[in-house]
Amino acid sequence: MKAVIFDRFGGPEVLQVATLPDIHPPGPTQLLVRVLATSVNPLDIQKRRGDYPEAVPLPAVIGSDVSGVVTAVGESVQSFRPGDEVYYTPPLFAPGGYAEHHVIEETVVARKPGGMSHTDSAALPLAGGTAWEALFERACLQPGEKVLVHAAAGGVGSLAVQMAKDAGAVVLATCGGGNIEFVRSLGADHVFDYRTCDFVRAVLDVTEGVDVVLDTVGGETLAQSIEVVRAGGRMVSIVDTPYQLSLLPAYERNLTIHLMFTTLNGNRLARIREMVERQSIRPVIHAVFPIRQAGEAHRLIEAGGIRGKVVLDLSQW
Numbered sequence: 001m002k003a004v005i006f007d008r009f010g011g012p013e014v015l016q017v018a019t020l021p022d023i024h025p026p027g028p029t030q031l032l033v034r035v036l037a038t039s040v041n042p043l044d045i046q047k048r049r050g051d052y053p054e055a056v057p058l059p060a061v062i063g064s065d066v067s068g069v070v071t072a073v074g075e076s077v078q079s080f081r082p083g084d085e086v087y088y089t090p091p092l093f094a095p096g097g098y099a100e101h102h103v104i105e106e107t108v109v110a111r112k113p114g115g116m117s118h119t120d121s122a123a124l125p126l127a128g129g130t131a132w133e134a135l136f137e138r139a140c141l142q143p144g145e146k147v148l149v150h151a152a153a154g155g156v157g158s159l160a161v162q163m164a165k166d167a168g169a170v171v172l173a174t175c176g177g178g179n180i181e182f183v184r185s186l187g188a189d190h191v192f193d194y195r196t197c198d199f200v201r202a203v204l205d206v207t208e209g210v211d212v213v214l215d216t217v218g219g220e221t222l223a224q225s226i227e228v229v230r231a232g233g234r235m236v237s238i239v240d241t242p243y244q245l246s247l248l249p250a251y252e253r254n255l256t257i258h259l260m261f262t263t264l265n266g267n268r269l270a271r272i273r274e275m276v277e278r279q280s281i282r283p284v285i286h287a288v289f290p291i292r293q294a295g296e297a298h299r300l301i302e303a304g305g306i307r308g309k310v311v312l313d314l315s316q317w
């Protein structure tokens with residue numbers, strides 16, 4: 001089968017089209033999927049440049065999103081059959097979606113949103129699953145609560161803003177100055193430019209502290225965010241930047257802090273599909289590249305300043 005691989009760590013130029021041996025048939029509880037689209041996540045870039053050398057054996061096939069069609073199922077599979085259109089996140093340190101075919105456990109798969117292209121649905125599983133898990137499974141966000149979403153123009157943030165708004169929350173958000181109107185258009189009630197504005201002061205000017213913070217930046221942003229949460233509030237951080245952080249202000253406020261590495265769950269993706277189908281959220285696609293131009297897609301993301309997701313189309317090689 002064809003795949004985009006790398007056989008050494010490095011810049012976007014290490015990504016190359018290769019022919020790999022055919023993939024093994026699905027096990028009893030697995031599906032074989034013809035991959036039609038994937039996307040680029042920060043984790044793909046981190047793996048490619050060698051941030052996790054022990055966890056990424058070479059040659060490597062990356063890709064943390066898959067949208068495609070089931071082509072075969074194992075004998076114990078109950079919920080899917082050949083021809084089903086599905087979307088999911090592969091296990092984060094297993095072979096991924098930059099390949100023609102992929103084998104996956106049925107429990108992490110869901111039917112993709114109806115009426116949506118594969119290139120659109122490939123923008124959803126990792127970023128959307130992460131946003132959902134953080135807001136609703138960890139922070140247990142309630143209608144009427146105030147939530148601050150950092151990096152709201154990014155892949156996770158752009159979906160988190162929409163999900164929180166749909167859940168009836170008041171949404172505060174940070175992003176780069178050029179994206180303020182865009183983030184407002186996603187449903188945010190108050191938007192702050194992280195480059196020019198002290199977000200702590202700005203949030204405390206319009207609230208007496210938020211109930212929930214979703215931190216998608218880490219480091220100093222995580223540390224400062226403690227100051228904007230009301231007593232008894234919750235924070236979820238999804239970025240493991242090394243940073244010396246005093247937890248005293250968090251104790252003083254009786255905060256609950258979740259440090260989250262997302263888990264995979266097909267039921268969660270089914271809930272996200274429902275949200276998409278009732279038009280409460282939509283993926284934000286910055287650009288779509290043919291899979292053979294995966295290196296260009298990585299370059300674009302590394303340059304920064306994008307809105308939402310960069311997607312890779314595997315319908316043609």
Ligand SMILES: NC(=O)c1ccc[n+]([C@@H]2O[C@H](COP(=O)([O-])OP(=O)(O)OC[C@H]3O[C@@H](n4cnc5c(N)ncnc54)[C@H](OP(=O)(O)O)[C@@H]3O)[C@@H](O)[C@H]2O)c1
Pocket residue numbers: 041042043126127130150151152153154155156157174175176177194216217221237238239260261262263304305306308309
């Ligand atoms: N733990 C998990 O399970 C998990 C899951 C998914 C993602 N993640 C991590 O979460 C992070 C976000 O992922 P993503 O897919 O949303 O990334 P992304 O699409 O690349 O978005 C990153 C965003 O961060 C913004 N940004 C940079 N510095 C900022 C700051 N100080 N304050 C506010 N915004 C800032 C950027 O804006 P500009 O371009 O305007 O600078 C950009 O919009 C990544 O580090 C990723 O590795 C973790």
